[in-house]
Amino acid sequence: MANADSNHASIGAVVAGFGLSLVLTALSFGAVMSGLVPRDQQLATIVVLAVLQLLAQLVFFLHLGTAPEQRNTTVIFILTTLLIATVVSGSLWVMHNANANMTPMQMSVEMAKSRE
Amino acid sequence: MNMSIQMQDLGGDHLPPVDHAEQHEHDAGKRTVLGFWIYLMSDCLIFASLFATFAVLAGNTAGGRTGKELFDLPYVAGETLLLLLSSFTFGIAHIAMQRQQRGSTVGWLMATFVIGLGFIAMEVHEFAGLIAEGAGPSRSAFLSAYFTLVGTHGLHVTAGLIWLAVMIHQTLRFGLDGMVLRRLACLSLFWHFLDLVWICVFTFVYLREAI
Missing domain, CATH: 1.20.1070 (Rhopdopsin 7-helix transmembrane proteins)
Incomplete structure (x- = not known):
């Protein structure tokens, strides 16, 4: 039963996914808009942040994982x-x-x- | 004896092998969701080719203004916030629907609809502004690629809004039965998937142009 339910969302997962996405989005925009990150490192920074946010949403919102289901x-x-x-x-x-x-x-x- | 067995078989749709029927429906539901996931992955390839096109053409502004001069980052951050918020409200609706809470499901789906509509309104306003400034899709290869890519995402969100409205109606009309749950599970994947595409849009289109 625990396995069957692993595909089901929980409030905690939704809140964690939303919180992480908010922080990572803010960091992405901040990196480009604030000028705190040197210009030649901005592209690498936003790419890394985008990949992290994609992973966070895939796990918390789309429920990708290694469970059999x-x-x-x-x-x-x-x-x-x-x-x-x-x-x-x-x-x-x-x-x-x-x-x-x-x-x-x-x-x-x-x-x-x-x-x- | 024989008769009673027959009777049982006739009533079988409802009573004795109920586990079997439920199991069958559960498997069918899982197959549907897996099939929908494969559709989403093929949609991913459409977006991948549009992103590749944009990346190749991003520098070809034909003497017109570049993305850095045209795009308003705080406005884009607002759009991003709306889409993210709508993903969150859909997530809550998904939980309510698994708990068979019909009223709460409809409420959160409606919240998702309103926020999604807000996103589309902002995008249409943004496009109208660009076109009014003479930076329409026919101005340069860069702008053609930009309108095609971001517009395709916008059309997907619009389709998602129509589907949302239909599902709100079906939830009210039929309740959270197997069919409605299955369709809502597919719509949930679709909606979250559009949020994933938007992460790539704001990173590789808006922010990258602004660097």
């Missing part, structure tokens, strides 16, 4: 995450290379050739 959804989610990582990082990588290797508009063919 939750395993199916968790495995499907992890595989989807892999697909998303491939699509997003692949697109950025390919488009970055396409941009970097494009002949500049202002450059003539001869100039581009002489660069090689």
Whole structure:
């Protein structure tokens, strides 16, 4: 019975998820708006905070976990995450290379050739 | 003897094998929720490609204004707070529904609806403001990608609001029976999922542009 109920929400989980999300959101906006975090570290900071908040909501709101009842959804989610990582990082990588290797508009063919 | 067994079989829908029937319905419910989860994951892929598109096109402003000049971060923080609050009220509704408290479930679902509507109103106001300033979706590739990504999320929330209204009606009409509970469980996943997507929107669209 305890196992069957592990999928069920409790007030504590909802309050914990909400509280954590509020704090992490405030930290994200604070990191960019307050200027307390050096500019070159802001992106890394908000990415880490976003990942933490995604994990908090997945566990407390969407009830992902390793209990037998939750395993199916968790495995499907992890595989989807892999697909998303491939699509997003692949697109950025390919488009970055396409941009970097494009002949500049202002450059003539001869100039581009002489660069090689 | 034979007769009595037959009678029992006829009444079987309601009485003796009630455990079986309940077990069956429970399994069907779990399958439905798992199927809905697979749909949500495919929705995830739609958003992933929209995020990738935005990331690639974010710098292509065609000489127009950048996100840093256009976006109003305190306003976005307000939108975020509303969506987060609606996730919280839905969480409470979810608990009330598991405890078979019909009135409380409807109350919290209505609170979720009102807060969700507030979010959509803020977003429509934000979009209208941008378009009025000449920063509409046709201004640059950056703005096309921005309106497509954030607009798709907004459309999902709007669909969620319509579904919420339907479920409030069904809860009042049918009570918290197996069917309504199953549908509410799917809607709960949908609503929380939209909050997850919004975390990525405010991080990778609004905050990243502002850096």
